[in-house]
Amino acid sequence: MPVFASGVCHSVCVSEIVAVREEEEEETKKEEEEKSGRDNGSWKKIRERQDKDRGLSFTVSYVERCRQHRWRCAHVTFTCPQVALCHRWVNTIREQLAAISSRPTQLLVYINPYGGKRQAKRVYKQKVAPLFALAGIGTHVIVTEYANHARDHLREEAELKKYDGVVCVGGDGMFSELVHGLVWRTQKDGGVDVNRPEQTLIACSLRIGIIPAGSTDCICFATVGTNDPVTSALHIIVGDSQPMDVSSVHHDDTFLRYSVSLLGYGFYGDVLTDSERKRWMGPARYDLAGLKMFLTHHHYEGTVTYLPAGAGVGEPRDASRCRSGASVDQADSKEDSENADAGWRTIRGKFLAINAASMSCACPRSPKGLSPAAHLADGTADLILVRKCSRVNFLRHLLRHASKDDQFDLSFVEVHRVRRFRFTPRHCHSDSDSDLELDLLDGKRQIFGQICRDHPACGCAPAFSSWNCDGEILPHTAIDVRVHCQLIQLFARGIEEAAMFDELAPACSA
Numbered sequence: 001m002p003v004f005a006s007g008v009c010h011s012v013c014v015s016e017i018v019a020v021r022e023e024e025e026e027e028t029k030k031e032e033e034e035k036s037g038r039d040n041g042s043w044k045k046i047r048e049r050q051d052k053d054r055g056l057s058f059t060v061s062y063v064e065r066c067r068q069h070r071w072r073c074a075h076v077t078f079t080c081p082q083v084a085l086c087h088r089w090v091n092t093i094r095e096q097l098a099a100i101s102s103r104p105t106q107l108l109v110y111i112n113p114y115g116g117k118r119q120a121k122r123v124y125k126q127k128v129a130p131l132f133a134l135a136g137i138g139t140h141v142i143v144t145e146y147a148n149h150a151r152d153h154l155r156e157e158a159e160l161k162k163y164d165g166v167v168c169v170g171g172d173g174m175f176s177e178l179v180h181g182l183v184w185r186t187q188k189d190g191g192v193d194v195n196r197p198e199q200t201l202i203a204c205s206l207r208i209g210i211i212p213a214g215s216t217d218c219i220c221f222a223t224v225g226t227n228d229p230v231t232s233a234l235h236i237i238v239g240d241s242q243p244m245d246v247s248s249v250h251h252d253d254t255f256l257r258y259s260v261s262l263l264g265y266g267f268y269g270d271v272l273t274d275s276e277r278k279r280w281m282g283p284a285r286y287d288l289a290g291l292k293m294f295l296t297h298h299h300y301e302g303t304v305t306y307l308p309a310g311a312g313v314g315e316p317r318d319a320s321r322c323r324s325g326a327s328v329d330q331a332d333s334k335e336d337s338e339n340a341d342a343g344w345r346t347i348r349g350k351f352l353a354i355n356a357a358s359m360s361c362a363c364p365r366s367p368k369g370l371s372p373a374a375h376l377a378d379g380t381a382d383l384i385l386v387r388k389c390s391r392v393n394f395l396r397h398l399l400r401h402a403s404k405d406d407q408f409d410l411s412f413v414e415v416h417r418v419r420r421f422r423f424t425p426r427h428c429h430s431d432s433d434s435d436l437e438l439d440l441l442d443g444k445r446q447i448f449g450q451i452c453r454d455h456p457a458c459g460c461a462p463a464f465s466s467w468n469c470d471g472e473i474l475p476h477t478a479i480d481v482r483v484h485c486q487l488i489q490l491f492a493r494g495i496e497e498a499a500m501f502d503e504l505a506p507a508c509s510a
């Protein structure tokens with residue numbers, strides 16, 4: 001839509017218009033304010049201007065790109081020679097916006113007041129609600145009162161038909177609540193038994209929006225390119241869609257949880273366990289727990305079996321990155337994993353960390369992520385095995401997450417692109433070579449684990465870590481994981497190529 005405003009040419013893509021309004025509407029608001037006695041004396045001046053300009057101008061609010069993948073809502077005012085022309089412009093733009101069926105008009109919003117730096121309520125009220133109002137989006141807002149409030153509300157109560165999407169204001173844990181609520185509800189409605197790992201799950205139709213207000217916010221960062229509430233709100237308003245893989249985690253025939261970002265055993269499991277005791281510290285808890293667990297340097301023994309992803313989905317060490325509209329992130333890259341059962345491979349060993357990343361897990365701590373070439377929606381996860389090594393070598397691996405160097409280019413690290421994997425821990429107290437699979441004795445497992453943790457003098461390190469599943473501790477260590485291709489949809493478009501921003505970025509104020 002190239003039009004002239006004050007002699008300057010502005011080209012605004014209709015799909016990126018947030019709202020359009022006649023200036024007269026603004027003046028009427030002022031008039032109402034005056035009548036209700038809230039205005040303080042500037043009225044005379046406004047009145048004079050109004051008489052001259054009434055109905056002759058309209059303002060378009062639109063998406064403007066700033067640096068580092070940030071979006072801002074910018075405004076441009078156009079003046080028209082005749083009132084009728086002004087009306088036609090406004091009505092035509094409104095009609096075009098209304099015709100974009102992907103835009104939400106009603107949203108269900110959950111705010112976690114205790115996530116991250118505990119700013120979620122303020123962030124929503126000050127930065128997001130005004131934008132939704134400007135775009136004419138109706139909202140039903142629920143401030144959560146306890147953990148799993150949002151999940152249970154979605155499972156049992158929410159009238160989902162009334163909404164075009166659900167939004168969480170919080171971190172990865174809140175996002176996980178929404179995923180669990182929506183996936184559960186969708187499977188229940190479709191008669192799917194979620195306890196069977198082999199079941200094909202039904203994709204969720206409602207999109208999820210994330211307004212970042214947590215501690216890691218890696219799902220927002222890896223799907224938008226930045227953790228910024230205004231940018232995320234604008235992606236919701238323009239009705240973006242980004243499909244995403246979801247991994248289901250089972251223990252035998254019992255469903256445990258879904259994972260969208262990281263499933264981590266060893267280092268990241270221990271970091272999470274330790275950091276949960278330090279929740280009062282906010283996001284810094286992870287750094288302190290990370291340092292502590294780096295110094296502790298525990299390794300864990302076990303067996304990993306996995307089903308390689310096969311051809312057509314690239315490799316974890318490709319130089320390419322998952323970017324907006326990337327061709328690999330299409331449903332046609334799905335492979336029937338059931339036909340590939342013969343391809344299972346097994347690795348036994350002692351590991352500092354076993355990480356499965358269904359997407360890059362990029363976040364401010366590591367802008368390229370745990371697995372930089374992982375894709376959001378290709379039906380695979382990257383399985384990263386960090387074998388027992390010296391502290392110095394592990395530090396080299398960790399440091400590479402925050403530099404340009406390849407964190408996988410180390411002799412003790414291997415990475416495989418997989419569709420499924422299983423893990424079984426090995427008992428620390430078995431002095432024979434037999435693999436005692438501890439999931440048979442879950443109660444004893446926990447007691448032994450605790451003894452080892454509490455009394456390292458027994459000569460062996462703790463036998464078991466825990467799985468960090470998107471920031472939640474799993475109750476079992478023996479797990480069976482399967483990636484479900486594009487099970488959910490987000491209000492996002494993937495990370496746009498940097499060129500989009502570098503060329504266009506104006507001096508946006510923060």
Ligand SMILES: CCCCCCCCCCCCC/C=C/[C@@H](O)[C@H](CO)NC(=O)CCCCCCCCCCCCCCC
Nearest residue numbers: 172216218261262286290291294361365366398401470471
């Ligand atoms: C020295 C710099 C090393 C930098 C290494 C940074 C690697 C960071 C990789 C982050 C990956 C995040 C994956 C996402 C997981 C989320 O589903 C989950 C829920 O939000 N977040 C975490 O579990 C939160 C996980 C947070 C983990 C933080 C680990 C910090 C390690 C610090 C090691 C310090 C060693 C210093 C030695 C002098």
Ligand SMILES: Nc1ncnc2c1ncn2[C@@H]1O[C@H](COP(=O)(O)OP(=O)(O)OP(=O)(O)O)[C@@H](O)[C@H]1O
Nearest residue numbers: 115116144145146170171172173174214215216217
């Ligand atoms: N009202 C509440 N009271 C207590 N806990 C809550 C409440 N609402 C949600 N939660 C829980 O708080 C946990 C953490 O929330 P959230 O993910 O928003 O922040 P975070 O853990 O700081 O960030 P991140 O997950 O990005 O690291 C979630 O597991 C969620 O289930």
Ligand SMILES: [Ca+2]
Nearest residue numbers: 358375376380
């Ligand atoms: Ca993936």
